[in-house]
Amino acid sequence: MTSSVPIRPGWLVAGGIGAAVAAATAVGFAGWRILRHLDAVEVTGRSMVPTLEPGDRLLVETWTYRRRPPVVGEVVVAPDPREPTRELVKRVAAMGEGKVTLRGDSAKSTDSRRFGSVPVAKVRARAAFRYWPPQRAGLIPPSSVEMDPLTD
């Protein structure tokens, strides 16, 4: 290989640093894009027993419901219609015209039977993964069990 310009070691170092900075920026940007849509929450209350126990810690994500509406059986985070600064974690029992009917998994749950349905636009986060306690860590699967939103 012939070259009129000799390659100096300094160029290689500068190029290497430049590439590393570019790669770190790309990874950082991708990481930021992912982390921006993730959050950690702690569950309180027993209305989602046995799926979720009080003290469970979950990762919730907001990108799914930017792309599509919730699906019956998914576990979601939604504002409490009675007190909008509180957030509830419940399962989607039914989808209506722009409305979501929520149910707890426990028979003693207070949910849409009491406070009515929630506007679908308010349901932004999906409960995706339990990371604490470690022995019960794992994905939170959507329920395949048919739920009757009106009775019980």
Added chain:
Amino acid sequence: MLNIRRLIHPTRVVHAHCDLPCGIYDPDQARIEAESCVRILEKYADSDDPHFKARCIHIKEERADLVIDHLDCLWHDYFKPNHKEQFPDLHDTFWMASKQASTVKGSLDVEEARKLLTMINRIGEMWTATGGPEKTRIQPQ
């Protein structure tokens, strides 16, 4: 946005509640029902009347269920994640007390009921230390 600190100490709480939290909490509710269990089991042991003994069992089981309900209410509605930093054994204490209340429900051993009382006293200490008496009872005018 997720970060390591939020992962270790989530400050965002999502509620899976069973009723409307009214803001009034006192471990005495659970304690009185647990004391009932102790006294009922003493009376059960002292009695020779099968009808009375049957009623003791029935009512003691009701009272043990009430203990579980009252403990759940304190656990989920009163105590918050920051209390857990003050009392790292908070969840364990409640978990063991709930289990003990279930044990009392199914047991005729008065010692089990006394153990439950001790656990509720520990919960009462946490409630008092976190300002429960001032914050979650209506103060006399």
